Amino acid sequence: MAKKLDKVDVVVVGTGWAGGVISAELSKAGKKVVALERGEKKNLEDYTGVKDELRFMNRFQMMQDLSHETITSRNTMDEQALPVRTRDEMMAGTDTGGGGVHWAGAVYRYPPYDFEIYSKTAERYGKDKIPDGMTIQDWGITYDEMEPYYDQFEKTAGISGEEDPLGPERSNDYPNPPLLESRPVRLFKDAAEELGYHPYQVASANVSQQYENPDGETLNACMYCAFCHYYGCDFGAKSDPLMTVIPTAQKTGNFELRTQSYVRRVLYDGGNKANGVMYVDTETGQEFEQPADVVVLAAFTFTNNRLLMLSEIGKPYDPESRTGVIGKNFNGQMNITFLGARGFFEDRKFNLYAGAGALGGTMSDFAADNFDHSDVDFINGGAIEIRQYGEGAITSNRVPKGTPNWGSEFKKNANHYAYRNLNVWYTAANMSWYHNYMDLDPTYKDDFGDPLLRVTNKYTDQDRNIAKFGIEKCTEIMENMGADIIDADDIPEEFDHMYQGGHYAGGVIMGDDPETSAVNNYLQMWDVDNLFVVGGSAFPHFPGHHPTVTIGSLAYRASEGIEKYLKNGGQLLKGKQEA
Amino acid sequence: MADEDKEKTDESRRRFIKNTGMIAGGVVGGSLFGGLLTSQFQDDSDTQTSNNEATQNLQEARTFFSRKEDFDTLQAATERILPKDDDGPGAIELGVPFFIDKQLSGSWGTNAKAYMKDPFYQNKQTYEYQHKDTKQDKSGPNTSTQAPSRTPRYQTRLNRGDIYLQGLRKMNEVSQKKFDNKFTELEADQQDDVLQAFDNGEIDMRGVAGITFFNLLRQMTLEGAFSDPVYGGNRNMMGWKMKEYPGPRMSYVNELESDAFVKKEPKSLRDFQS
Incomplete structure (x- = not known):
């Protein structure tokens, strides 16, 4: 029997960047906020003295324990989906701070094109440029409307960067200068510049100098120790929710964090209000009902979708009739969206054991609609990047093609190439299709007997064509960088069910039409006034850049919406069709 | 060979293996333990045993494998994956087999954090996943941050420990079939031949593909050679020294800015325990 708790103003599911920003903003505004995190309680101390490649990179210490719950995956609607069983195949963060603690820290604003992708593509190339079955849509918000939230997030996180010469307008510079330029990064920039491109330093949440953010939280200067991406920072030099928004929320006295609290349902009995959430304390097994005036789902894409489906909220997407919304437009940075070329150098040896998650060079010449797509057989684009994460000794076992996989020659x-290889890749955008979606699996269950989320996803010609384009561009740059051996990546035939990289999105998508979107641009559900669904789940497609700052910035937008709702109630925006 | 002699040979071979490190690859004709241990060898190994007793690592005993034969097979196999040669120590000298033994007796070996609920399908689809995905080390956003190991979808009810036990015994079966002898008794090139058959996806096992076992074996051999020595492999940081990897440190600011390669003596997690 569930124990019913006292009502609070806001209950937030998840404590990553999305849940963290919302918790901080609303508790600062004087609202009583409870955040529920299924993982463990963590702080800086948990990541100190444990610079251990095997533990974090190969045994996935910071990733979700899949023994309780995972997803299932298939390519097409007529296949039997199979569970994604191991953490080698899956990357979803867990514990306080969520994926925001292990992230690399690469920061890109999404360009104006992506927010209005349907209109802008149709306008420039005609509607026929968008193939039948590609379900892209405008996001219901423009870049100009997003700009203040981007600015706010970048200040909170102390982002260190320089302006993209081809980037959209900014109201302010980044709050901190870019990270140091290592030799591989300089090599990339010089080569790109020589080819007439516009390289610049990747903006980074690895902070370049000691910095106090507007909430009074202090971040330290990055030491380039290389234990960054997949790890928690032991020095407080990578901006994450543990160093910023969570302590900010805690200082207000209005915030309570409950860890090991696994939310199973949104309490909902029809109508336009949710009543709260039901969760289980995973240490004792005790069930709780937490009533709240506002319910915020700010978990990973998979969990946001699944909780809505399990709670029977919104109209589930049906790929046969192409109607309904929840689960629609599954998208993300798949294995095909990070292809490029690896170069091996005979007479150059780099200090690749040093690095930082977002240390790198990038360019936007082939991003979004920055180049003419009239003569190419795809739309959108991506960044071309070099990254110097810094490598452990297990990682640095890369060999040129043709080398045996094992034995003396391997x-x-x-050994020879451990410090003599560099990779340049294209972070291609991923468009949405009617056949790529999420629903509940008919076979597999979690520990409580609830169905797992099922993902149906396959590659299209768009994916293969954009990947081919990117590989060619990366190879050209790598040649100019002077590599002696260049291995261009192969294009995979089909999505291989490796959910690595952690950038998966869609299913609770935003827009301005309730028929084709689940949430408005405050991430408020069209169907349920006091339910906000925040995170990558709101992306109608995946732009050609890393997602985190857009998620954090949308969380600022949502916080504003929640405050408005708490004041006035009701729907904050009118849907397009009702207008 | 008289029985008594055979016993003597076995005994010295065991000590020899237990002593690890010292010999590994590159022994006469590339054969490791091939029933070719000469008397000279036996003498040597006796001497070495007593010499090394004082410095012997007390952690080097089996915690997962109970049959010595399984462990011997494992040692020989890892040594073919990373052989001792002019470039540096091999898997045995680096402590890889003990690393794998310890990993398998812990949560990794028992798949504690993996979804292991029924049903497990052994159908065409899963068969193909396990056999086809040979390029998975080249795909995905992690190619730049993770060891290049192939990762076929894991769709077996066996945990990693089970896969090893079955896989190592299967290796002996294949060795018997191909060369009429146990794996550990084969010449190096014959051992390679057996491993290659697994790597090529030619060997079927019960409930799992042979290639899945091989991928796991290869991945864990690399992990054992190059992970922090706290796990029992990378003995004396020899793997790191071979790779010129300096280990975990608080700061690499200076090295990051340097255009020249900066070589440093490695430090390990042990240095952080104060």
């Missing part, structure tokens, strides 16, 4: 080449 060992010889792996």
